[in-house]
Amino acid sequence: MSDRQFGLVLALPAIISLVLVVGIPGVQTLIYSFQRVPLSDDPATFVGTDNYGKVLGDESFVESLVVTLQYTAGYVLLATVLGLLFALLLDQPLRGRGIARALLIIPWATPVIIAGVMWKWLIDPQVGGLNAVLFEIGVIEDYKPFLADREWALVFTILAAAWHQASFSALLFLASLQTLPNEIVEAAKVDGATAWQRFRGVVFPWIRPMLLVVVVINVIYGVLQFDTVWVMTQGGPGDATTLLPILLYRQLFIFSDIGAGSALAVMLGVVAVLVSSIALILLGRDDPLAA
Template sequence: MADTEVRPEVRRPGGTARVRFRPPGGSPRNSDRRLGYVLVAPAVLVLLALTAYPLGYNLWNSVHHVDLTDPSDRGFVGMKNYTTLLTSGEFLTALTRTLVYTVVSVAIQMVMGMVLALVLHKRFRGRGWVRAAVLVPWAVPTVVAATVWKTMFDPRTGFVDYGLRTLHLPGAGTTWLAGEWTSWLAILIADAWKTVPFVAIILLAGLQVIPTEIYEAARVDGASAWQSFFRLTLPMLKPALLVALVFRTLSSLLIFDVIFIMTGGGPGDTTETLAYLDWKAFLVNTDFGMGGAISVTLVVLALGVAAIYTRVLGPDRQGS
């Protein structure tokens, strides 16, 4: 009792006095919150040390004229780079492509990841081996996976064309990476093959902490499988869904390596995204000022999306 203090409540008319014990320094909830801040502080400091300089360097570049072909002029230009960027048709087109691809790819990957997680959550013989095998695509380096898929989509030697011909399906003989829409379809398939297992594992972890008793009670009350899924499973999966959505959305917004390996931004510039445009500004055009402006824009866009997800799907803070 030495670590607690007694705080008697005021007696109400007609009531009885109650004695309440509280730890010194505030409520247990505030103490837990402070302990949480202390525990995550080292990780936050390490992340800041690794990201503060690149972010600061890009921010500095974005408000200066930094062109390696003209090293003598590195003057302050203020918001000129951003103004030029936001009025550029190339940037707006790349932004539209990036946003559309993000919405489509994340929607497909979340649905497929949910289906795969539900299958892996069921009990069947060899489930452990299947779960391990599902992780293989995610463990393959992205450059390797993209190179393999580029070979598979080759119309002469690729497996995709061979399979379509064997099954007499439409699309055989298509030069997949020579057309705009077929290139995007190939990129989408290659990206989904690698990342759907990641989504499935996250959602599977969320499924495993849901008590089975609530489903038994729902069945007793006459709830169907669909009603149990939409009214029990999805609401209780919100934390796992939030993690998967944030990770996959940010990854899709910043997609570069798959496009660089499979299409090189082509045919023409039809598969160039914001990240690819940023690479061109830095390493092709050597315009670090414009590259910095694109990088800062990407960071702001990513932070905005993460904030919206957290606001919509985050835990209810009422009463905290």
């Protein structure tokens, strides 16, 4: 067997697996999006772009799109900025830094769905502790059922997801900061640069490729967020937290409309792939972990 054949044989099982569990389901979903799919084994019928028209023409889609954009904006901002601040803090030579870096892993290792469970009950007015803390320090005058309020529900579903994701961002920023040669920072210090000047002139340019990576990942996770919202509000109160993935879930599994659900799924999938592809092109040859 030649090297070429050997390489192909080694790679083939994984490639065939990916075709079976990503390629075919992807194409099948695309096909469903142009069909009416009955619940029974009856054959599906081709309906052109009806499903897309149905999804896009629905009022709830536009509302959900707006909520999704608001959610994503808040989530990306919080997860990225907090992550950057954590990374900068844990990059300082402080005592207890090792323990703090271990702490940093914990929210990331906590599954998003469990973060949702924890936050849901933490802010619950009957058993939760947050109301009591806010009440004691005088921020609120009465225990509030936050998740029954449209705005607060959005805020806290963002916060729970960002609690997990800020750690993820920070781990990536920290990995990038650790590749920054110390001499460069020291040289800037010797030249009399202030902390802010060092950040603007040295640190920020160094981590910019990683910032792009983190923001893109966070945008995609924001647009596709399902877990925290499902466990905390199920899209409510009303439709206040009905993100597009929640809408997709309803179409597929509540209304059993495989066609319309697939049309929405295709649109979400295309957006996700496009956003990350554009980012990859923007990143070009820059290596976010240049060593």
